[in-house]
Amino acid sequence: MRKNLLKYIYKAKAGHTGGSLSCVDTLNVLYNRVLNVDPNNFKNPDRDRYIQSKGHCVEALFVTLADRGFFPESDLETLCKYQSHYIGHPTKKVNGVEQNTGALGHGLPICVGEAIAAKLDNKTHRVYTLIGDGELPEGSNWEAFLSAAHYKLDNLYAILDYNKQQITGNNSDVMNTASVAEKLKAFGWAVKEVDGHNLEALEEALNNGPLEKGKPNFIIAHTIKGKGVSYMEGNTKWHHGVPTPEQYELALSELTEAQALI
Amino acid sequence: MELDKIEEKDLKMGKANQEVFAEIMEALAETDRNIIAVTSDSRGSGKLVPFGQKYPNQIVEVGIAEQNLVGVAAGLASAGKKTFAVSPACFLSARALEQIKNDVCYSDNPVTLVGISAGVSYGALGTTHHSLHDYAVLRAINNLIIVAPADNFETEQAVRLAAKTNKPIYMRYGKKAMPFLNEENKTFEFGKGRVVREGSDMAIIATGETVYPAWLAAKKLEDEHGIKTTVVSMHTIKPLDIKLLEELASNGRPILTVEEHMINGGLGEACASYLFQKGFRNKFKIVGIPDEYTITGSQVEIFNHYSISKDGLYEISKKLLDI
Numbered sequence: 001m002r003k004n005l006l007k008y009i010y011k012a013k014a015g016h017t018g019g020s021l022s023c024v025d026t027l028n029v030l031y032n033r034v035l036n037v038d039p040n041n042f043k044n045p046d047r048d049r050y051i052q053s054k055g056h057c058v059e060a061l062f063v064t065l066a067d068r069g070f071f072p073e074s075d076l077e078t079l080c081k082y083q084s085h086y087i088g089h090p091t092k093k094v095n096g097v098e099q100n101t102g103a104l105g106h107g108l109p110i111c112v113g114e115a116i117a118a119k120l121d122n123k124t125h126r127v128y129t130l131i132g133d134g135e136l137p138e139g140s141n142w143e144a145f146l147s148a149a150h151y152k153l154d155n156l157y158a159i160l161d162y163n164k165q166q167i168t169g170n171n172s173d174v175m176n177t178a179s180v181a182e183k184l185k186a187f188g189w190a191v192k193e194v195d196g197h198n199l200e201a202l203e204e205a206l207n208n209g210p211l212e213k214g215k216p217n218f219i220i221a222h223t224i225k226g227k228g229v230s231y232m233e234g235n236t237k238w239h240h241g242v243p244t245p246e247q248y249e250l251a252l253s254e255l256t257e258a259q260a261l262i
Numbered sequence: 263m264e265l266d267k268i269e270e271k272d273l274k275m276g277k278a279n280q281e282v283f284a285e286i287m288e289a290l291a292e293t294d295r296n297i298i299a300v301t302s303d304s305r306g307s308g309k310l311v312p313f314g315q316k317y318p319n320q321i322v323e324v325g326i327a328e329q330n331l332v333g334v335a336a337g338l339a340s341a342g343k344k345t346f347a348v349s350p351a352c353f354l355s356a357r358a359l360e361q362i363k364n365d366v367c368y369s370d371n372p373v374t375l376v377g378i379s380a381g382v383s384y385g386a387l388g389t390t391h392h393s394l395h396d397y398a399v400l401r402a403i404n405n406l407i408i409v410a411p412a413d414n415f416e417t418e419q420a421v422r423l424a425a426k427t428n429k430p431i432y433m434r435y436g437k438k439a440m441p442f443l444n445e446e447n448k449t450f451e452f453g454k455g456r457v458v459r460e461g462s463d464m465a466i467i468a469t470g471e472t473v474y475p476a477w478l479a480a481k482k483l484e485d486e487h488g489i490k491t492t493v494v495s496m497h498t499i500k501p502l503d504i505k506l507l508e509e510l511a512s513n514g515r516p517i518l519t520v521e522e523h524m525i526n527g528g529l530g531e532a533c534a535s536y537l538f539q540k541g542f543r544n545k546f547k548i549v550g551i552p553d554e555y556t557i558t559g560s561q562v563e564i565f566n567h568y569s570i571s572k573d574g575l576y577e578i579s580k581k582l583l584d585i
Binding site: 045092098099100101102103105106108109110111112113114115116117118120121139140143144146147150151 | 298319322324325327329330332333334335336337338339340341342343345360361364365368369370371
């Protein structure tokens with residue numbers, strides 16, 4: 001999937017490379033091991049909901065959806081091309097996408113609404129969102145943190161893709177998000193921290209019942225921006241960098257090598 | 263409060279549109295468990311306290327957090343709830359604008375956004391509490407029906423229709439009791455202006471709570487000069503009733519527009535833009551709040567100050583008619 005998302009970013013000559021590489025493992029686990037969703041009957045009202053708040057990492061979402069059979073992977077040849085449905089942020093025109101996102105701090109409030117509706121209707125499906133650490137300072141997230149706890153939404157899972165970097169640099173320099181676990185606990189959420197590149201750990205955190213009954217779930221996925229490509233890892237230059245042909249070949253060979261070791 | 267005395271004589275008084283909204287919400291909720299009101303500590307001013315008591319499972323309180331209000335409402339609507347997000351128009355349309363644009367309109371989640379105490383309803387509380395920008399900013403967003411009902415009849419119809427319409431809607435009204443403007447014309451449809459008085463000499467196109475002073479001015483023109491004026495409640499600002507606009511303009515009569523909104527980007531500019539591009543050159547005047555912070559006063563005092571009144575509109579009409 002890493003190779004695929006790089007391929008389409010490379011072809012589109014645009015994309016959010018670093019963040020997509022940091023969250024693609026989470027998406028892989030969600031769509032292949034956690035979410036109850038059917039590519040052939042996506043609108044089933046009992047499906048689990050996944051709304052990607054960090055919409056700019058759409059490449060990770062699109063390659064995951066294609067891999068899961070929501071649409072042919074070849075569709076992604078048109079990514080960001082004239083008149084394509086596959087734009088640079090999630091859009092409902094693409095099978096499998098719940099909401100149009102891209103502006104930051106929007107996913108969680110919508111998920112709160114979805115989770116309240118599920119509770120009102122006594123439905124058992126779960127509601128997931130993926131939040132980037134760069135968008136954490138958006139006030140709407142904190143409004144939604146309060147309301148999710150107020151309504152005891154233990155059917156709601158907010159996953160923080162915690163790569164600790166954003167477009168300008170490190171979170172700690174741009175806007176400090178340290179002690180996020182403590183902050184969320186104080187807001188009334190149940191919190192679990194996992195290695196966001198460990199598929200088993202992610203699955204265990206996301207696929208079991210609520211961490212605590214009556215509390216919304218905050219899963220902190222510790223990740224590395226640009227994960228899997230040596231020259232991208234931890235380098236904010238790759239927030240939306242597009243590799244040159246030489247860099248692309250190098251990245252592919254690194255990823256192929258890593259694949260062989262699995 | 264001179265206006266209030268005149269209205270008693272001419273038209274049957276009703277209630278505040280806000281009260282009608284709450285009554286219809288209760289009536290709808292009684293048979294439809296999918297009706298949900300979302301409030302931002304605004305159930306009191308939205309007259310929804312009895313609704314919340316009767317239907318505690320059909321009201322979602324988010325506290326004073328308008329961005330979350332609209333985001334949560336979008337999620338509820340996406341899950342199939344008939345969702346009314348109720349908050350003062352000033353905060354709803356400005357603070358949560360990005361949520362309206364993206365979560366409701368762009369994602370096509372059929373929320374009805376209810377802007378209460380709209381325009382200058384809050385009067386002397388001042389600019390922070392006035393919504394004189396909402397038509398302008400929301401007209402520039404795709405996939406949103408914008409409605410300002412004039413009287414209790416239109417409010418009831420608008421709320422009932424909103425519950426059946428699977429599209430994003432913004433609805434706004436005020437706190438003041440409104441008269442019934444026409445007991446005979448009982449047609450209401452989004453996107454179709456409602457003629458509340460007819461005459462071929464002039465046309466006044468008004469919206470929301472300004473239709474009432476427009477009606478009074480038209481009556482005075484007839485009483486004192488025999489001028490017959492068509493008065494339209496253009497309750498739907500978007501999509502605009504362009505068929506009716508063309509009909510009104512086609513006999514060349516002067517046209518006056520009136521709105522409880524800044525002149526910039528509101529109903530009047532929408533009408534002018536359409537008619538000018540279609541080649542109409544009728545005498546045309548937009549009455550609204552000019553590009554300034556309003557004077558201090560009640561809604562009626564502010565209306566009077568800016569000629570949104572029987573006498574103010576009468577005088578402006580006389581100038582347009584050269585009498």
